[in-house]
Amino acid sequence: MKKKLLVLVLSAVMAVGMMSGCGAKSDTSDTKAKTAESSSAKEEETEEQTECELEDGTYTAEFKTDSGMFHVNEANDGKGTLTVKDGKMTIHVSLVSKNIVNLFEGTSEDAQKDGAELLEPTTDTVTYSDGATEEVYGFDIPVPELDKEFDVALLGKKGVWYDHKVSVTNPVKVEE
Template structure:
């Protein structure tokens, strides 16, 4: 009887020791899990605190090419294959006017995924485009979110017949958008001259005339020795016969460098000198 009681006590002690060991075993993984959770939480916090990737361009408005893999899906010819890229708060959005109203929705991604993501379909705007012959037309345009410039991405289109098609597109060659021409009239503008030897200057401000949306600037050099200027391959002769050489030349855009050539006869032989003019309204 005493032996059985001693055996029972030993057995109870063994069970208790096992229970304590079990508690210790379960406690170690719990501590490890807590440590892992803390590490994960710390990693998330660090990731959240890191600054977002900066856009390729500073905030502003640009023109950019819209390259596609299709002769049927492209920017309207009135816009010379280009659209408007807007960068705001680091986010890039590209607006393109298409050739008609036959494409009714766009989806950034694959056509096979479009049906399941109707909330992400891009909705059209109604744009008016004007062609080189003066005629105009209403077409659909779209605002397309752009993750990266000069890189291909998938853009599915939904035609008016209700079928989705896959296309590969690219927004490329972004350039600062030129300021629009002011209303017809006469203005003054500051002129910045770069190039040449630095000895020649032009009068600033200069007179700027706008007629039918086309801008013409009156350039007065600091020398009477310029006998012609070249702008976009066209030759322009002086408008005066006495005093410093004066020219009336076309200005394609404000706030945008314009490459010109001035031919001077001040030296023993005539020399064509390359300059850059930039016009800014006062």
């Protein structure tokens, strides 16, 4: 009975979270009509897109990619740890190996420009269902918006950049 109630409550929380979403745009049509305020309204709208309506805290969330080679380690069931702090979201994902040496939030073209801030790996230890452990690389990836694809470029051991689309969905608050 307690499990059913917990599942029901978590489902309701997820449904409310999905309805409110992160990065929802506000209606700025009145502001856009005024020429003098048009550019500031666009800046505010862009800021709102990167703000998140989830409360600060830690969540588990699904991390989906467009690639069979770039994905979350099977030990983590396709999920990462989403951290929300001051309205900004970052997801930590443990990958399947140490073959991806850097990530970049954006395209491979932008990643190769001077001053591009590359995401450095962490060394994570994953534990598989059979009890075996392995060290793999993990990354803290900024999340601009939930439930929407965004660009992530990766650099492999061979020094070649690859473009990918990723998304973060279904955040579930981790109980403290």
